[in-house]
Amino acid sequence: MRKSSIRRTCAALAAVTSLALAATACGGTTKEDVKDEGGKAAAAGKADPNAETKKGLTVGFLPKQVNNPYFTVADKGGEKALKELGSSYKEVGTSSGTDTAGQVSYVNTLTQQQVDAMAVSAQDPGALCTALKQAMKNDIKIVTYDSDTNPDCRNAFISQASADDIGRTQVQQMAEQIGNKGEIAILSAAQTATNQNAWIEIMKDELKDPKYKDVKLVKVAYGDDDAQKSFQQTQGLLQEHPNLKGIISPTTVGIKAAAQYLSGSKYKGKVKLTGLGTPNDMRKYVKNGTVEAFELWDPAKLGELAARTAVALASGQITGKEGETFTAGAMGEYTIGKDGVINLGKPTVFTADNVDQFNF
Numbered sequence: 001m002r003k004s005s006i007r008r009t010c011a012a013l014a015a016v017t018s019l020a021l022a023a024t025a026c027g028g029t030t031k032e033d034v035k036d037e038g039g040k041a042a043a044a045g046k047a048d049p050n051a052e053t054k055k056g057l058t059v060g061f062l063p064k065q066v067n068n069p070y071f072t073v074a075d076k077g078g079e080k081a082l083k084e085l086g087s088s089y090k091e092v093g094t095s096s097g098t099d100t101a102g103q104v105s106y107v108n109t110l111t112q113q114q115v116d117a118m119a120v121s122a123q124d125p126g127a128l129c130t131a132l133k134q135a136m137k138n139d140i141k142i143v144t145y146d147s148d149t150n151p152d153c154r155n156a157f158i159s160q161a162s163a164d165d166i167g168r169t170q171v172q173q174m175a176e177q178i179g180n181k182g183e184i185a186i187l188s189a190a191q192t193a194t195n196q197n198a199w200i201e202i203m204k205d206e207l208k209d210p211k212y213k214d215v216k217l218v219k220v221a222y223g224d225d226d227a228q229k230s231f232q233q234t235q236g237l238l239q240e241h242p243n244l245k246g247i248i249s250p251t252t253v254g255i256k257a258a259a260q261y262l263s264g265s266k267y268k269g270k271v272k273l274t275g276l277g278t279p280n281d282m283r284k285y286v287k288n289g290t291v292e293a294f295e296l297w298d299p300a301k302l303g304e305l306a307a308r309t310a311v312a313l314a315s316g317q318i319t320g321k322e323g324e325t326f327t328a329g330a331m332g333e334y335t336i337g338k339d340g341v342i343n344l345g346k347p348t349v350f351t352a353d354n355v356d357q358f359n360f
């Protein structure tokens with residue numbers, strides 16, 4: 001075979017099969033060849049908490065949606081942490097929150113580029129699995145953050161807070177604001193979003209408590225984390241349900257659009273709105289009386305923890321098994337929980353009293 005056709009065959013092999021395999025068959029150097037002791041222990045399935053933190057790694061961030069201010073802040077947190085750790089950051093992603101095929105192709109691109117780890121926020125739990133498993137076969141560590149895939153398709157999931165904490169508190173806040181009585185609706189993101197769907201299930205469960213017997217969930221609408229669609233969905237909810245007393249929107253894009261609609265309408269202050277928003281987006285709606293309280297975590301910390309977990313995995317300090325611990329820089333020590341889940345902490349509730357203390 002002539003050299004050029006060997007090269008072509010190798011490139012084709014790399015595109016369809018395990019990159020490590022293709023590189024070996026074609027005489028290339030794989031990441032296996034350059035692995036240190038910590039890496040070997042991890043490859044054997046064992047964590048070595050004393051392994052040195054590797055430098056010079058590349059971690060690719062694939063958010064649910066680029067240009068969403070929430071992910072801009074989260075990914076910046078990841079970038080800053082990687083810089084501190086002496087590793088590199090790159091970000092790829094789709095501008096729509098419902099472009100699952102686009103996300104799959106970005107996973108494949110990062111695999112072909114042989115990054116050391118990926119931090120992925122999944123638009124759909126199952127859709128990325130095949131591509132992520134292929135990446136893991138190529139010794140690329142996978143961390144999901146914000147929105148998970150299935151546990152066997154990644155090494156660890158960085159959860160912003162427990163789904164229980166996030167789901168129940170939103171219902172509690174809404175019920176309090178409407179005096180435990182009346183029709184409510186949910187304005188979510190994409191219909192497939194793992195995180196929002198997990199929180200909605202918990203909200204429904206919370207609503208089963210007899211103390212909410214007079215609170216009725218009449219509809220779950222989807223704004224796809226698209227500002228215009230979320231705005232229109234809010235308008236639609238109020239037209240369809242004239243007795244609506246409140247909207248819970250567990251998405252930063254949704255709550256902002258709903259607040260925008262309500263604050264310019266006759267419903268301002270009458271139809272209550274709570275959910276998950278950034279203080280910078282929501283400040284003006286708190287001040288003008290559209291919103292009393294909403295919550296969130298610090299997205300930059302979520303991104304930082306995703307980056308530090310990715311590096312700990314790639315360094316062999318952890319493998320993603322329950323009970324393993326590692327130090328995430330100044331953020332302190334974290335323990336991996338059931339199904340490889342690492343919890344960032346508890347969400348913060350923002351009201352007129354504290355919203356000015358936060359800048360994200």
Ligand code: RAM
Nearest residue numbers: 070189250251252253276
């Ligand atoms: C949006 C996204 C993200 C979610 C936040 C609260 O930005 O849907 O996944 O965690 O809202």
